[in-house]
Amino acid sequence: MLKITPLQFQDLMCVKVHQARIMGIYYDSINSIVYTISEDKTLRIGDGTSLVQIASIPHKDALLIMNADKLNKRLFIGTKGGQVLLYDISSVNIK
Numbered sequence: 722m723l724k725i726t727p728l729q730f731q732d733l734m735c736v737k738v739h740q741a742r743i744m745g746i747y748y749d750s751i752n753s754i755v756y757t758i759s760e761d762k763t764l765r766i767g768d769g770t771s772l773v774q775i776a777s778i779p780h781k782d783a784l785l786i787m788n789a790d791k792l793n794k795r796l797f798i799g800t801k802g803g804q805v806l807l808y809d810i811s812s813v814n815i816k
Contacts, residue, residue, distance in 0.1 A: 738757055738767065739759035739763065741760040741761035742759060742760045744783075744785050745758040745788075745798075747796065748769060749789070749813075751793055752793070754766060754769050754813055755767045755768070756787065758784035758786075760785075760801075761783075763779050763780065763784070764780070765778075780800065780806070783801040793811070795809060796810045
C-alpha cells in the first residue's frame with residue numbers, strides 16, 4: 722500500500738485588507754507586489770512581503786474578477802456593472 726504523507730502548512734501572515742469578500746488576488750513576483758480586488762469596490766495594492774498597503778483605488782461597482790498579462794504590464798478587472806477596467810502596472814514600484 723502506498724503511504725501518503727500529509728502536507729504541512731504554516732501560517733506566515735494574516736492581514737485584513739478589505740471590508741467585504743475578496744474576489745481576486747494577483748501576486749507580481751518580479752516586483753513583490755500584491756493586488757487585491759473586493760466586493761467593497763476597491764483595488765488595493767500592497768507590499769508582497771509585509772502586505773502593507775501602498776494604494777487603495779475606489780470604484781463605483783464591486784470588483785469581481787482580475788487577471789494580469791504574462792509580462793506584468795497590465796491588470797484587467799471585471800466589475801459588477803459590466804465594465805472591464807485596464808490598469809498599466811508596469812511602473813508600480815514600492816522601492
